[in-house]
Structures are given as structure tokens and as C-alpha cells.
Amino acid sequence: MSATAMINIAKNQLGLDEDTYRGMLHRVAGKVSLREMSEADKLKVIDDLKQKGFDPAVKSPSKGKRKRLEGKFAAKLQALWIAGYNLGVVTNGSDEALIAFVKRQTKLDHVRFLHDPADGYKAIECLKRWLNRAAGVKWAKDALVPDWANQPHGQIVLAQWQTLTKAGRINGESLSETVWSICGYDGKPVLNNLKPKEWQTAMNELGRRIRKADRP
Template identity: 55%
Template sequence: MSATAAIHVAKKQLGLDDDTIRDVYERVTGKRSLRDMSSVEQNNVVQELRRGGFKPASVGSRKRLEGKYAAKLQALWIAAWNLGIVTNNDDRALIAFVERQTGLSHVRFLHDAGDAAKAIEALKAWMTREAGVDWAVTFEAAHWQRLPGAQVALAQWQILFKAGPMRERGRDFRSIVAQLAKPLDQMVSEDWPVVMNALGKQIREVKAQ
């Protein structure tokens, strides 16, 4: 797999949107476009994404979902998987779920802005009902509280706290985030997938017991 292909796969796997992945590019290479990078710089980006939790797909893996709004929907689906309310993080499961919830064809919700918005809101509403994700942003909210990744991670922590592991260890949200990534007040969008993936693994382990 080429470096550019690996980066596109990592973007989907880690649930990164366009702005976030470009922030990674800039942090690693000083450039915000793959086309402006040398092959060495592209490989450096791949290594950074590996450090963030990216695991390259095995040979023969299925072609990734295409469409202007695919990345946003995939990011939400992976978040739902990490919340423990999705048992299959495959794109086909995502398509089937959204088609059932909205009655829209995936050809439409992957490419049409209005239909994509309906699909995105349906997913977010479901995540609120099933996992308690609070998407609301108040005027007084800190910067990190305004980030979708933080909103999902906080819901994950609450799930684990209620289930016992976090409460038994006396682990508050701030200390968990600092252990997995960096101090809470320093967290930016690109940092949250690492936290969500780690907490998601713990949630799946708890549910499997």
C-alpha cells in the first residue's frame, strides 16, 4: 500500500475529518497538502498516524466507502462502535443502519448535502439516546468541551464509571485523558481519536463479560 493510500485509510480508521488530518500534515511536515509533500514526508505522516492508533488494513481489504460526506458518517459510526452501541464497525453496517433510520439511499446521503445532514443528525440523535452523548455547547464551555471527540469520550467515561471500572479505580475524566494523550486543556481535535479508541476497547471488554 502506498503512503498516500495508507493515509486515506488511517483517516477513516481514526475518524479524522478533513481539517483534522490537515492539522496532522502540518504538524509533521509543515505542509497541509499531500501533493506538496515528498515521499519521505508522506511516510513520516503515516508513522505519526500509527503512533495515534492507526493499524494498516490487511491485504485484500474492501475498498473504502466513497462520497463527499462519507468521512463524517464513518467518524460517527466508529464513535458509536467505541461507545459500545455498534457491534459491527464495517461500512456496510453503517449504510444499512442509516438507510433504515432515514429511508434514504446511500447514493444520496453520501453525496447530497441535505440528505447527508439528515443521516448525520439521525446518527447523533441515536448516540444521544443509546449512549448519553451530549452534543450541546454552552457559551461558557471550554475549548475542549466544544469538540465532538471530547463529547463522545466524556460519554464513554460515564459508561465505564457506571459499569464500575473507573469508579473502582478512582479515575476521573481529566486524569484518564492526561494518561492516554495530554492534559485536557491542551487537547485538540486530532488528539481525541486515541482517547476514544482506548476507552472503546475498555467498553467492549466490559460488555463482553
């Protein structure tokens, strides 16, 4: 495991918020970004985190798998709803809140929009329009951007980055560098190589930062 990956695991294990984390990096290594550090700097950071209680042998606690809604269109609707939660426009990420929202917007019973193709399409498009309007997600394909930026996960991450930029929560790193680091990688980012689970990890972490920025 790389030093960068271990530091990110330690950050999560110890529950360090972004300000505390950046302050610790500066105190230990004189830098606020892992990208700027040498390998020796990173090892100093790991030693400091161990003194604070980080145990590399402890696995991250399993949160259990989220029970999926049933129906042909359930997974897509749930993915869009969680994206809204990670974009800061959904305050309740539960399936019950998802069903209530779609019912209000479409007047459709959830049995219909989870199973019927025409109604499922209406519900999905309803959520996509809302995320575009409320969070600036741009769903249209663009031939001038990398492949990852034309995928739903990339489109959501770009909107998350825009939200964090507007909130003044970007600390000098680029979007690519930040996503690469969240996923535990060193070196030059190659986002087209990331797997779906890694994109989800990135969206969840950026969502956590957005929700933290929204708190007074």
C-alpha cells in the first residue's frame, strides 16, 4: 500500500475533518498537500497519525450493503438520488424520501415508476432535470472533454467540484489530483482508469466535503 493510501485510510479511521487534517499536514511536514510532499514527509505524517491512534491493522468498519429498491428502474433512480445527496441538494438520502419526491413531481405511484418503462423514464428524467437545475449537473455529451467527463459519474463529480469551488473549499489541487488522491493513488492522475467503485468512493468523499461546507 502506498503512503498516500495509508494516510487517507488514517484520516478516515481517526475521523479528521478537512481543516484538522490540513493543519496536521502543515505542522508535521510544512505542507498542506500530499502532492507537495516527499516520501520521507509522508512517512513522518504516518508516524504522527499512529501516535494519534491510527492502527494500520484495523479494517474500516463495514456499513453493510444498502438494500436496493425492487424494480427495473430502481437502481438508476436510487443512484440519482444518492448523487443528489452527494451534491448537497438532497437532505434525506433514504429510499422513502426518494419515493415521496418522485410521487410529488410526477404524480405516479412508486410501483409504476419502478416497473413501467414509460413511467420509469419520466421519473428518471425528472430527477436528472432537477439535478441539472439545482446542482448544475450537465448531462449532455461533449466531444472536447475526456471520456470520464462524459460518463454520469464524471458529470456528477464535475458538478461537485463546481460546488466546492464556489464555497471556497478548494486548496490548490486540481479536480483530477483530488479524485486520484481520494482513491489512494500517487503520481499523475489517469481518471479514465478508475473503476466504478472508485468513482463512488470519490463522489461520497466530495459529498461529505460539500455537506461540511454547508454547515454553519
